[in-house]
Amino acid sequence: MTEQTPVLRLENIVKTFPGVRALDGVSFTVLPGEVHALMGENGAGKSTLMNVLGGIYQPDEGQIIVSEQPAVMTSPLEAKARGIMFIHQELSLAEELSVAENVYLGELPKKRFGLVDWDTLYARTDAILERLKVGFDARTRVGDLSIANQQMVEIARALTVDAKAVIFDEPTASLTDAEKVVLFEVIADLQRDGVGIIYISHRMEEIFKITDRISVLRDGSYRGTLHTRDTDEEAVTQLMIGRKLDLSRSESTHELGDVALEVRGLSCGHLFEDVSFHVRRGEVLGFYGLVGAGRTEIAETLFGLRDPSAGTILLDGQEIRIHSPVDAIERGISLVPEDRKGQGLVLGMNCRDNMTLPQVSDLTAGPFVSDGAEVAIFDQYRDKLDIRTPGWRQLVGNLSGGNQQKIVIGKWLSMHPNVLIVDEPTRGIDVGSKSEIHNLIRELAAQGYAVIVISSEMPEVLRVSDRIVAMYSGRVMRTFTSDDVTEDNLIQAISGLGDGAAA
Structure with a gap:
């Protein structure tokens, strides 16, 4: 692979914004058929570098070379015309249009007199959607899709052209495990076709599963490239943040206080049913479960964004009713939302x-x-x-x-706040910042805050939580303490296979 001619080279790219030198002479290459990870802390320059490549920004200095030809990316359309596709972390879809119109936006097939060839448009889009194994068709309105399915529409855009390089920016942030498998199959197909893949992610398990090389940026500068098979997470992390990172769980050394928040038999339509739990001052209570388990909906109900259909909420032992976020804030309940x-x-x-x-x-x-x-x-x-x-x-x-x-x-x-609810606290955040936020959550508990953490990442919920509520299909399956939880029994519980022990 090292003797191949790169499909893409960025040479000595410099980009400055007012008060910030975002990129300081960064060089980067992508070989045909490789998955090349681009890593770095938030603010390291990854997004800026990709926005230069994608035609969103123009570099102050440096050169872009595509298939050994110098290229000037004046716009995203110019980048696409040269075979560079960018799948953004943040969705950029027109919700009122159909899936097909979004996938081929700006390139709708035409008939005579400039009329849209709808039959061809839908047929082409459905062929791509079949490849992605999704459960919707080309005519579906994008606004009616879940966030995860909207992400699949973004991915479908990359399959509409004869791409030379495809940039995936945190592509799995909104995907279920099954959808991730499909995504990785698509990436493998692109590799077999000789397409170079730039893969931006903070999820180390994905990086070590699918990538060939890892390049690291720090503070806008290039810090080195590693072959994935020859390195490990510790080496990559140290290159990213310039220091070793302590990922061990800090055990609680403080005594827990009184129960701050208690929920008894809380239900909300078909979203969750008969949920009971409590969280004490000085405690971090984790919620873990698959997509659709009802975790976020519980948080939204406690914050007044949803009305419960049954159940009781008690704050410091007193029953309260929360009809709006204003009610929640006045009572000292705060929510850091997933979105x-x-x-x-x-x-x-x-x-x-x-x-x-x-x-x-x-x-x-x-x-x-x-x-x-x-x-x-x-x-x-x-x-x-x-x-x-x-x-x-x-x-x-x-x-x-x-x-x-x-x-x-x-x-x-x-x-x-009296109670701080944090939904996906480190979604889309680099490993260094993750550690800081994890430590912060533990520090808040030590200061006497009652903290509820909802996370889709098992290592995260295991690291920060004193107890973990395992949910499946809108119900609490079991509540674990930090002493009795294991990865195996936690997975069993969130898969509906737990012993159903009372929370």
Whole structure:
């Protein structure tokens, strides 16, 4: 493979934004038929480099070479015309259009007089969807699909052209295990066709499963390339963050307090039924289960986004009723949502205003909001969470995914909640930031917070939780302590095979 001519080369790419040198002479190559991982912490420059390749940004210096021909990517359409396909982490679909129209957007097959050839459009799209083994057809409205299926529509776009290189940016973030298998089969097919794959992911198990080489960026600079078969997770992590990372679980050394939140027989239609649990001050209670188990829906009900059909919620032993997020916030219940962009942030606002949005009314000086108080809160949690931004005036929409997530977490921590619910706390976040957030969650518990963590990653829920609620099909199958949980009995429980012991 090392003697092959690269399908793609980026040479000494430099890109500067106001106050930030995002890329500092980065070089990167992709060989035909290889899966080349691009890794680095959030803010390391991965997305910027791929946006240069995809025609979204133009480099200040450097050169892009496709199949040994210099190329100037003036737009995403130019990149696509040269065989470079970009499957974005954040969905970029038109929800009101059909799957077929989204897959071939800008390239709809035409008949005479410029009319759309709908039969050809649907036939081509259905052939691609059959290859992806999805359960919807070309005529389906994209807005009616789940997030996971919308991600499959994004992937389908890459199969419409004779691609030379395909960039996958966190492609499995919204996919089920079965959909991941299909994705990896598609990637293997592309490899056999000689297509070069650039694979961006923070999930180490995927990196070591499907990639051939791993290139690492740190602080906008190239740090090296490793052959996957010759390295391990520790070496890659150290190259990414410049230090060794302690991934061991820190055992609780503090005593647990009183029960902060208790739920008895909570139900919400067909989403979940007869759910009971409690979380004490100083405790991290983890929720683990497959997609559709009802974990997120429970969090949304506790935060007032859904109305329960039965059951009781008690806070500090007193029954409460929560009809809206305002009710939840007033009672000290905060939710860091799974969808940070859609539910956790206002992307057009700056970092400071996002951080202090829920408490603006408490930060007034006369008729005006106190800028000094807002900046002080932002500065405190920027330092605490290591949020990487040139300053509070930076628009949140311009931050990396990991730094956006830290803004959401900081927003609720600054409210000093009684109960903090964190849904997928490290989704799309690099391994270094993951460790920081895991440690932060444990520190919050040590400070007396009652924390509920919902995660789809078993290592994460095992690492941070004192107890784990295993759910299957809307029901609590079993509640484990950190002493009696194992990977095997946890998998059995979330697969509906547990012994059904009371929570």
